[in-house]
Amino acid sequence: MYDVLSPGATLPQAATRFGDKTALVTSTRTLTFRELDAESDRVAAALIARGVRPGDRISLYAQNRWEWIVSYHGVLKAGAVVNPVNVMLTPEELTFVLRDCDSAAVFTSCEQAAGVVALCHRLPARPTVVAFGEAKDVPEGAIAFADLTTAEGPVPMFGPDPASPCTIGYTSGTTGYPKGAVQSHRAVALNCALTATMHARTERDIVVTALPAAHVYGNVAINGTFLAGGTVVLMDRFAPTDALRLVEQHRATMFEGVPAMYATMLADPALESADLSGLTRCTVGGQTMPVSTIERWQDRTGAPLIELWGMTEISGLGTTHAVRAPPVPGSVGVSLPGVEVRIADLSDVTREAPRGEAGELMVRGPLVMLGYHGNPEATAEVIEPDGWLHTGDIASMNDTGHVFVVDRRKDMIITGGYNVYPAEIERVLAGHPAIAMVAAGPVPDAVKGELACAYVVLAEGAEATEEELIAFAGESLAAYKRPRLIRFVDDLPKTSTGKIMRRELIKYGSDR
Numbered sequence: 001m002y003d004v005l006s007p008g009a010t011l012p013q014a015a016t017r018f019g020d021k022t023a024l025v026t027s028t029r030t031l032t033f034r035e036l037d038a039e040s041d042r043v044a045a046a047l048i049a050r051g052v053r054p055g056d057r058i059s060l061y062a063q064n065r066w067e068w069i070v071s072y073h074g075v076l077k078a079g080a081v082v083n084p085v086n087v088m089l090t091p092e093e094l095t096f097v098l099r100d101c102d103s104a105a106v107f108t109s110c111e112q113a114a115g116v117v118a119l120c121h122r123l124p125a126r127p128t129v130v131a132f133g134e135a136k137d138v139p140e141g142a143i144a145f146a147d148l149t150t151a152e153g154p155v156p157m158f159g160p161d162p163a164s165p166c167t168i169g170y171t172s173g174t175t176g177y178p179k180g181a182v183q184s185h186r187a188v189a190l191n192c193a194l195t196a197t198m199h200a201r202t203e204r205d206i207v208v209t210a211l212p213a214a215h216v217y218g219n220v221a222i223n224g225t226f227l228a229g230g231t232v233v234l235m236d237r238f239a240p241t242d243a244l245r246l247v248e249q250h251r252a253t254m255f256e257g258v259p260a261m262y263a264t265m266l267a268d269p270a271l272e273s274a275d276l277s278g279l280t281r282c283t284v285g286g287q288t289m290p291v292s293t294i295e296r297w298q299d300r301t302g303a304p305l306i307e308l309w310g311m312t313e314i315s316g317l318g319t320t321h322a323v324r325a326p327p328v329p330g331s332v333g334v335s336l337p338g339v340e341v342r343i344a345d346l347s348d349v350t351r352e353a354p355r356g357e358a359g360e361l362m363v364r365g366p367l368v369m370l371g372y373h374g375n376p377e378a379t380a381e382v383i384e385p386d387g388w389l390h391t392g393d394i395a396s397m398n399d400t401g402h403v404f405v406v407d408r409r410k411d412m413i414i415t416g417g418y419n420v421y422p423a424e425i426e427r428v429l430a431g432h433p434a435i436a437m438v439a440a441g442p443v444p445d446a447v448k449g450e451l452a453c454a455y456v457v458l459a460e461g462a463e464a465t466e467e468e469l470i471a472f473a474g475e476s477l478a479a480y481k482r483p484r485l486i487r488f489v490d491d492l493p494k495t496s497t498g499k500i501m502r503r504e505l506i507k508y509g510s511d512r
Contacts, residue, residue: 005162006185007192008076010226011037018203018229025233025250026066033226036070042149043074050128052104054079054160057168059103059127060214061085061094061116064234067132067145068213069222071107077155080104082167083180084214087112088496095119096177101168101373103127107145110137117141162186168373169216169312180373183315187367188219191316194336196224199254199283199306200323203229206278208252210238210261212496217285220316221256238498240268244276251278258286258498260437262297262305267436267459271300279303281323285310286499288405288423290430291329307332309405311391313382314339314367318391319403331402332395339365342388343397349384353396358406361395362388394421411502413442415450420481422452422502428476429454429469429483434462439492440483441505453485455492455505 014023015037023033031039052058058075060082062068075082083101085094094116098106102125108116110133117139120127128143135144160166166185170178201207207225209232211218225232233250235242238261247255262284265271279301284294285308294305308320309332319341321333335341343359345351353359364387371379382390394406407421414420422440429438437457442450454473458464466486473482493504 005189006076006160007166007188007223008073008160008185009189010192010223011040011073014226014229021203021229022231023226024066024069025231026064027236029066031066033229036073036226039070039149040073040077041155042152043071044077044155045152046148047074047078047080047105048155050105052078052080055165056080056104057083057101059083059085059098059101059106061087061089061106061112062109062132063087064210064213064218064236065109065132066234068107069234071130071145072213076166079156079160081165084167084169084219086170086214086496087212091115091119093178095123097170097180098127099123100170100177101180105130107132109133110139113142114139160185162189163370165370167315169214169315171312179375179378181313182370182373184370187315187369190338191216191314191336191367192220192224192227194338195220195308195317195320196228198320198322198333198336199224199281201225201228201230201254205230205254206233206250206252207231207254207256208233208235208243208246208250209256210235210243210498211256211258215496216312216314216316217256217258217310220310221283240264241270244268244270244274247279248275253278253280254282255279256283259284259289259293260492260494260498260500262289263293263430263437266293266296266300269460276301276303281306283308283320285317285320285332288407288427290427292427292431294329309333309361309393309403313369313389313391314363315369316367318363318367328398328400328402331398331404333403334401335363335403336367339363339367341397341403343395343403344388346394349388349390355399356396358394358396361391361393361403361405363391364388411441413440413450413452415442415445415448415452415480420452424477424481425452425454425473425483428473429456432464432469432472434458434464435469436460436462437492439500439502439505441502443485443506451484452482453487453505454483455487455489457489457491 014033018033020032024031058080105128107130110131113131131138131142138144167183168180283306310317319333343353407423425440436459440454443453445451493501
């Protein structure tokens with residue numbers, strides 16, 4: 001029978017408890033829990049019939065859609081390992097991922113299928129390509145998803161070892177080829193369950209989100225809601241006007257996203273007339289978020305905006321706030337139950353940084369990955385012998401155990417020998433009324449090595465000068481921390497989750 005510590009048990013249990021209640025709403029189809037369970041059974045039966053065995057890796061490479069969700073659960077029911085792939089990967093990056101995890105099959109969209117078929121022909125294993133969409137649009141060499149799932153078949157009740165691999169999620173690979181973080185069934189199931197508990201999800205919740213299902217934050221938002229019997233309204237991709245409309249249309253109780261989503265919704269003209277009164281709480285993660293932006297969203301909606309922190313290597317969240325706990329603005333919360341977090345001294349990880357001082361955030365417990373797939377050297381670099389995982393985030397902790405993330409260690413700007421964190425600049429400038437979005441990064445300088453540059457998207461109809469914004473930052477930041485340059489841009493480079501890609505800023509922005 002299904003183990004309670006396997007995410008593969010989520011839909012069978014939810015179908016038993018909630019039956020014909022609406023589980024998932026997408027732009028093309030609405031499904032009940034019973035229908036989701038049955039559709040994923042068909043995927044599992046088809047995979048088993050085609051020779052997929054427990055432990056085989058199956059890749060999912062597509063935008064948000066109902067077929068993606070069904071396939072995720074079908075793969076788990078078949079006993080295989082899910083490889084959720086960022087839809088923004090280039091063909092070269094995708095080829096590396098499929099070869100590295102030795103994928104047996106790739107589920108993708110009709111629009112991407114021809115390219116996937118071509119690259120799969122160059123792989124030793126020649127993965128099967130399954131295409132979502134209309135059968136008439138499926139290219140030669142791929143199998144239509146609808147054809148794959150026409151035949152009914154028995155699905156064995158797969159009860160995996162909770163400590164065995166469940167998913168392999170690849171990191172962004174900003175410093176080289178991506179690494180595949182192997183997550184156990186226990187880690188994925190616990191993250192969904194503990195997050196649902198901290199955020200008090202219930203069967204009455206209606207959650208609107210555009211977070212990619214392939215991302216750990218998206219996975220937890222979606223499956224944590226299913227676990228509680230709530231309804232997920234899943235956007236194909238984020239657009240601020242559409243998000244506001246869906247929140248109003250469905251009387252959503254929650255919206256879940258990243259800072260850039262909230263910033264663009266706050267700047268959207270549709271916000272003024274949108275009825276957001278159904279919201280009871282929202283969540284934000286992925287990057288640090290200015291307190292001023294949090295306060296603007298809360299003032300507009302009346303709903304608390306719950307900050308959180310997580311990463312691929314822990315299958316989702318590591319810290320967040322309990323929804324009924326007193327708010328601690330600017331903090332990403334406390335550790336999830338059963339998870340240990342500590343702030344290590346930057347020069348000696350065996351020592352704790354003093355309370356209130358910045359150090360590296362480290363995590364230990366059942367959510368930590370099993371390791372990087374086929375890469376013991378990289379695993380040893382990030383997981384200490386005693387189990388502590390290096391996160392690469394600079395943070396501090398107060399006396400109540402609340403964590404305050406300063407920034408990514410590798411995003412630090414070193415100017416004239418001083419360490420400057422982009423998030424500090426972003427938090428301050430986001431408070432200026434003319435700014436809709438802002439990101440900061442380094443630009444080379446012959447004298448100081450690097451200078452801090454802020455890339456600014458102005459709010460609609462707003463005006464500001466470089467001198468004005470630098471002076472505004474100077475009111476709150478030490479002289480060495482304030483930006484030396486301001487570049488006005490129409491948009492900011494983002495990942496598939498909506499996170500700002502700081503490393504792309506230097507070639508993305510230009511002086512206006």
